[in-house]
Amino acid sequence: SAAEKGGWSSFMAKEISEEPDAIANTLLGRVHDGTVSLSELDPLGADTLAGIERIIVIACGTAAYAGMLGAYAIEKWARVPVDVQLSHEFRYREPVIGDRTLVVSISQSGETMDTLMAVKYAREAGARTLSICNTQGATIPRESDAVLYTHAGPEVAVASTKAFVAQVTALYLLGLQLASIRGSLSPELIAEQVAELAAVPAKLSEVLQSGETISQLARWMADTRSVLFLGRHVGYPVALEGALKLKELAYIHAEGFAAGELKHGPIALIEPGQIVFVVVPSPRDPLSLHPKVVSNIQEIRARGARVIAIAEEGDAAVLPYADEVIRIPLAAPLFEPLLSVVPLHIFGMELAAAKGLDVDQPRNLAKSVTVE
Numbered sequence: 482s483a484a485e486k487g488g489w490s491s492f493m494a495k496e497i498s499e500e501p502d503a504i505a506n507t508l509l510g511r512v513h514d515g516t517v518s519l520s521e522l523d524p525l526g527a528d529t530l531a532g533i534e535r536i537i538v539i540a541c542g543t544a545a546y547a548g549m550l551g552a553y554a555i556e557k558w559a560r561v562p563v564d565v566q567l568s569h570e571f572r573y574r575e576p577v578i579g580d581r582t583l584v585v586s587i588s589q590s591g592e593t594m595d596t597l598m599a600v601k602y603a604r605e606a607g608a609r610t611l612s613i614c615n616t617q618g619a620t621i622p623r624e625s626d627a628v629l630y631t632h633a634g635p636e637v638a639v640a641s642t643k644a645f646v647a648q649v650t651a652l653y654l655l656g657l658q659l660a661s662i663r664g665s666l667s668p669e670l671i672a673e674q675v676a677e678l679a680a681v682p683a684k685l686s687e688v689l690q691s692g693e694t695i696s697q698l699a700r701w702m703a704d705t706r707s708v709l710f711l712g713r714h715v716g717y718p719v720a721l722e723g724a725l726k727l728k729e730l731a732y733i734h735a736e737g738f739a740a741g742e743l744k745h746g747p748i749a750l751i752e753p754g755q756i757v758f759v760v761v762p763s764p765r766d767p768l769s770l771h772p773k774v775v776s777n778i779q780e781i782r783a784r785g786a787r788v789i790a791i792a793e794e795g796d797a798a799v800l801p802y803a804d805e806v807i808r809i810p811l812a813a814p815l816f817e818p819l820l821s822v823v824p825l826h827i828f829g830m831e832l833a834a835a836k837g838l839d840v841d842q843p844r845n846l847a848k849s850v851t852v853e
């Protein structure tokens with residue numbers, strides 16, 4: 482009903498507006514004075530967590546992209562190898578798992594059958610299981626050794642938005658907790674990451690202010706038939722998420738690519754007028770990926786692509802090559818995705834709306850898929 486939507490045109494619009502709160506509420510009570518404390522992990526035991534040799538993240542859809550972002554952070558901070566596998570593929574490769582493997586499932590609903598079956602398989606194979614879930618008392622957390630709840634609040638729109646940023650937040654907290662248990666990051670570095678994380682909700686509220694620019698872009702593109710998304714490092718899962726949203730909501734053929742992969746194939750797709758979103762890393766990025774991505778932009782622009790760059794405030798290097806620039810506030814590299822993904826959530830929604838589609842209930846999809 483209109484009242485449930487709180488004055489918004491759709492549940493999705495309301496849920497996007499709640500993305501800053503989803504992050505803030507997921508942090509609430511779990512960070513204090515620059516430290517992370519997740520008592521939810523107690524059932525796993527600190528000794529077990531200290532001895533984990535491998536983490537496998539299992540999830541489907543948007544949750545799997547959140548998992549990819551978590552993998553970058555957890556590997557960097559906790560120095561544990563992390564793989565992300567789609568739940569429905571996991572069992573069939575006879576995964577190498579044992580009691581020093583932590584299997585982290587991610588599911589907004591906690592009822593996705595593919596993910597549930599993967600968790601059961603992991604448990605039977607002797608792995609430790611942790612569920613990251615947004616729904617209290619759902620089946621997947623009940624089948625897991627421990628659960629870290631995301632506090633995004635109920636998500637109604639089929640396409641996941643606020644649950645995604647809450648999942649990334651929970652994974653980052655897990656990474657920092659593991660880093661603290663395993664001594665792989667100094668308390669000072671942990672405090673720095675905690676401060677970055679705590680600063681995200683306010684920055685995200687700023688990003689939401691630029692929503693009207695994105696809506697306008699979406700209206701101009703209402704009859705577009707194909708959109709590509711490029712990103713590198715943590716921008717790569719953001720590109721995948723942007724493409725998924727367009728497929729789900731606007732029924733547009735969309736693909737996300739790792740920007741470095743462009744020259745190995747996808748650049749053949751570029752023809753005059755092709756719209757390409759590029760998630761641009763910060764020019765301050767210590768990994769120095771910024772010039773590489775700017776050169777990707779030059780390459781596709783030279784072949785006639787129309788480029789929409791998502792770039793940090795003040796990044797002037799993209800201006801000569803981009804047709805449009807969507808600005809995000811300054812953040813450390815691992816935290817940029819929590820800001821850059823939101824314009825893509827808005828874009829998917831607005832393009833669907835511009836086509837007159839039902840953004841909350843896209844055709845052929847269900848909010849939670851309880852069959853294999």
Ligand code: G6P
Pocket residue numbers: 541542543544587588589590591592593596639640641846847848849850
């Ligand atoms: C369905 C939804 C997606 C969602 C996926 C995983 O396919 O349409 O939006 O990302 O399920 O759902 P879960 O509840 O497990 O996060």
